[in-house]
Amino acid sequence: xxxxxxxxxxxxxxxxxxxxxxxxxxxxxxxxxxxxxxxxxxxxxxxxxxxxxxxxxxxxxxxxxxxxxxxxxxxxxxxxxxxxxxxxxxxxxxxxxxxxxxxxxxxxxxxxxxxxxxxxxxxxxxxxxxxxxxxxxxxxxxxxxxxxxxxxxxxxxxxxxxxxxxxxxxxxxxxxxxxxxxxxxxxxxxxxxxxxxxxxxxxxxxxx
Amino acid sequence: xxxxxxxxxxxxxxxxxxxxxxxxxxxxxxxxxxxxxxxxxxxxxxxxxxxxxxxxxxxxxxxxxxxxxxxxxxxxxxxxxxxxxxxxxxxxxxxxxxxxxxxxxxxxxxxxxxxxxxxxxxxxxxxxxxxxxxxxxxxxxxxxxxxxxxxxxxxxxxxxxxxxxxxxxxxxxxxxxxxxxxxxxxxxxxxxxxxxxxxxxxxxxxxx
DNA sequence: TCCTTTTTGTATCGATCGCTATTTAATAGG
DNA sequence: CCTATTAAATAGCGATCGATACAAAAAGGA
Numbered sequence: 001x002x003x004x005x006x007x008x009x010x011x012x013x014x015x016x017x018x019x020x021x022x023x024x025x026x027x028x029x030x031x032x033x034x035x036x037x038x039x040x041x042x043x044x045x046x047x048x049x050x051x052x053x054x055x056x057x058x059x060x061x062x063x064x065x066x067x068x069x070x071x072x073x074x075x076x077x078x079x080x081x082x083x084x085x086x087x088x089x090x091x092x093x094x095x096x097x098x099x100x101x102x103x104x105x106x107x108x109x110x111x112x113x114x115x116x117x118x119x120x121x122x123x124x125x126x127x128x129x130x131x132x133x134x135x136x137x138x139x140x141x142x143x144x145x146x147x148x149x150x151x152x153x154x155x156x157x158x159x160x161x162x163x164x165x166x167x168x169x170x171x172x173x174x175x176x177x178x179x180x181x182x183x184x185x186x187x188x189x190x191x192x193x194x195x196x197x198x199x200x201x202x203x204x205x206x207x208x
Numbered sequence: 209x210x211x212x213x214x215x216x217x218x219x220x221x222x223x224x225x226x227x228x229x230x231x232x233x234x235x236x237x238x239x240x241x242x243x244x245x246x247x248x249x250x251x252x253x254x255x256x257x258x259x260x261x262x263x264x265x266x267x268x269x270x271x272x273x274x275x276x277x278x279x280x281x282x283x284x285x286x287x288x289x290x291x292x293x294x295x296x297x298x299x300x301x302x303x304x305x306x307x308x309x310x311x312x313x314x315x316x317x318x319x320x321x322x323x324x325x326x327x328x329x330x331x332x333x334x335x336x337x338x339x340x341x342x343x344x345x346x347x348x349x350x351x352x353x354x355x356x357x358x359x360x361x362x363x364x365x366x367x368x369x370x371x372x373x374x375x376x377x378x379x380x381x382x383x384x385x386x387x388x389x390x391x392x393x394x395x396x397x398x399x400x401x402x403x404x405x406x407x408x409x410x411x412x413x414x415x416x
Numbered sequence: 417t418c419c420t421t422t423t424t425g426t427a428t429c430g431a432t433c434g435c436t437a438t439t440t441a442a443t444a445g446g
Numbered sequence: 447c448c449t450a451t452t453a454a455a456t457a458g459c460g461a462t463c464g465a466t467a468c469a470a471a472a473a474g475g476a
Contacts, residue, residue, distance in 0.1 A: 019422025020472040043251060043337045047464055057425060068464065129251045129337010140397055171406030174394070178407045181393040182386025189348055198379030199386050206413045227452025228442040255434055265455060267436075276434065424471070432463065441454070
């Protein structure tokens with residue numbers, strides 16, 4: 001089989017790579033790795049699990065992705081853009097912070113219980129049960145970024161006079177992220193979507 | 209050293225056990241095991257970690273506790289009574305559900321960031337990152353029990369007329385547990401107690 | 417056609433996992 | 447004393463962990 005990224009641009013001319021062509025679709029394999037890490041977490045996913053799920057021998061996996069840790073980092077990056085973007089979308093598209101947060105809480109239950117995809121969120125739960133400090137830091141930073149995004153959205157409304165200046169923007173943002181984290185936990189516990197929707201409904205009552 | 213539980217009651221007469229006496233304090237060792245499981249979770253805690261932390265050789269550990277799984281189950285049971293009882297206490301001691309829930313949310317930030325103890329909650333996070341279905345089920349059931357306790361407290365208020373009959377008791381209870389779960393996650397991420405208090409403060413606004 | 421380069425499949429590596437067989441030490445009952 | 451019983455200490459079990467050495471296979475460039 002022909003590899004997709006076999007033809008690369010170097011400078012202004014396209015060149016072909018030498019050597020035996022890759023026998024599998026790297027992007028498709030990465031997507032399967034994303035789902036496995038998403039479902040089981042970093043620590044509970046073994047290289048042999050990945051090798052079996054992606055139908056790759058271990059040397060091919062290491063040759064294509066570098067190793068378990070490098071594969072996870074790459075998987076998280078693609079996940080965030082491909083599957084985890086509903087928070088960014090809400091913050092970008094909704095005109096006010098309350099509307100954006102309401103939309104986030106309204107969409108989260110469905111997002112965390114999608115048919116044919118693992119439950120919960122790789123960024124929120126992928127580092128559970130691991131001692132690896134690099135993994136924890138990577139995901140912790142991503143979560144912190146989302147929290148900051150929400151806080152800034154609230155602060156924008158406050159400076160524009162749409163929200164009272166007395167509001168605790170950081171507290172509100174942390175609250176939203178904590179509720180999402182709780183929803184992820186419940187989803188991974190096997191709670192039905194209906195229950196997540198009830199919880200999100202109650203959580204939305206707080207909002208200004 | 210002399211073992212504490214070496215003298216057992218059999219029928220109405222006290223008897224002594226034969227054989228070499230145990231050379232360590234079983235209860236103290238169990239408490240150290242609780243703290244290690246609490247800090248690292250079931251999967252990330254190896255039997256060698258336990259052996260080192262409790263200053264026991266592995267055969268002594270297996271002889272006294274049966275194995276990693278049995279030790280964890282026993283640790284969870286003691287943890288729930290020794291460290292995790294603030295939810296039950298609030299539900300028992302406060303006269304109404306809103307008061308109990310407010311107290312739970314008010315106490316949780318300190319509970320999850322106690323000096324000299326691991327962050328978070330063993331019951332809420334101890335099964336993170338494990339495939340072992342027995343472990344997941346044990347902790348999942350405990351969490352479900354707490355949720356039911358809160359729900360019943362709310363329903364008691366409703367039937368007594370202290371709360372409106374239109375309230376979604378299960379949703380409210382699930383909401384409280386989801387917020388606690390989120391607080392645990394933040395605590396284990398290293399968030400300062402002040403941040404947890406802000407989040408809990410926002411979360412309390414929902415309550416009737 | 418050769419040579420170089422890259423991927424593939426086989427067959428491991430050393431480390432660590434949970435666990436235990438075996439022997440020695442320490443107590444009580446007789 | 448001797449025997450029975452229990453615990454401690456040494457050493458190692460088979461399985462799995464992440465990662466690789468090595469050689470055969472498949473492509474392009476000369």
